[in-house]
Amino acid sequence: MKPKVVTIGLGYIGLPTSALISSKGTYVLGVDINQKVVDKINMGEIHIAEPDLDKIVSHSVSQGFFRASLKPKSADVYLIVVPTPFKNNYEPDISFVEDATKSIIPLLKENDLYIIESTSPVGTTEKMAKLIFDSRPELREKIHIAYCPERVLPGNIIYELVNNDRVIGGLDKISTEAAIKFYKKFVKGKLHPTNARTAEMCKLVENSSRDVQIAFANELSIICDQAKVNVWELISLANMHPRVNILNPGCGVGGHCIAVDPYFLISEFPNESQIIGKSRQINNYKSEWCEKKIFEEKEKFLLNNNRNPVIALLGLTFKPNIDDIRESPALKIARQIEKNKQRDIEILYVDPNIQSIEGLKLSKLNYAINKSDIIIFLVAHDQFKNLKIENSKIIVDFCNVNQYG
């Protein structure tokens, strides 16, 4: 059977998207460069942790509506859902989008729809259109090209893929309309038409906006520490104002989106992205600041007790109640502390959501709580709430595990 849709990239977004479309009875061919991923999916299994996804994939594969392959085939719709990491100098790397596009150029025919979903710098869709038309000039104005970012939250992807509103920006009006018609088949949320550049920027701005707001909260937490004001109490009181909504400070900002996407704007508009650039710096600095605070607590303990403390660091993931450590500020802090610790000091690392982690020996929660003199909360996992901790222990809470809110 000839596929109707080809998705390039079977990761956190490409796989659920393929599964969802194929579950509606449309034949989808998913393409990935990783043979193991391809084999697993063709057995009806999945390689990522996401609730309900396994059932949908196994059903679609068994019904013959979803197959995976290393190579694309001719279809009517092509979805580019590959990663866009950044290079060492924080410049976005769109080579995966380019490679994916090149792989389907020979397959394109009149009336096909080509959509990029990967988070991309402004102008990427236009660049890819140029790439396509440079080698297939006869397709100019004969195919539809659009950009449509995803906005889903890992852990709730299937629900959000269906129910979130989406922004859809074509290179021309007919492309936008063609893309809207396509998404209507499986999205219940509203589909908002715009142009490709605005859609590209919208995704970057959504995550940058969150980064800026978190930076404000993180800056407040540092000011409050100096001012001897409890930042959590302060924020909960300020948020009682009907038009104020301050987010939560933490030990930094991690994950694969919010700590990354702002750089796509900063690198392209370095002089203009003042507040966005500063916010990235503040959020990165917050992790260093936490590390410094932990060191100060250790020194204080040594002075008062004439011995080094045992320190427990609680939480290593990039946010609470997940097992994802990508760009995790808590893990960055833990690794720095492990690297710089003196030989005669014992640090216990705890994360109940993680089995093992390279380069760090993990301890059980209860053991660490009993054994340590100083307990540092880096991530507010539910398992850390309402712990019974002896009064004699020193607690440093960077993430408001228990106090306010």
Ligand code: SAJ
């Ligand atoms: N964080 C704080 N304080 C807060 C909220 C978050 O310090 O008040 C930290 C978290 O601990 C974490 C980081 O920010 O380290 C990011 O967490 P998050 O839950 O805000 O975001 P992600 O990365 O899990 O998912 C985001 C979502 N974007 C927004 O909420 C604007 C999701 O909708 C996007 O689809 C996703 O990024 C993405 O793919 O871009």
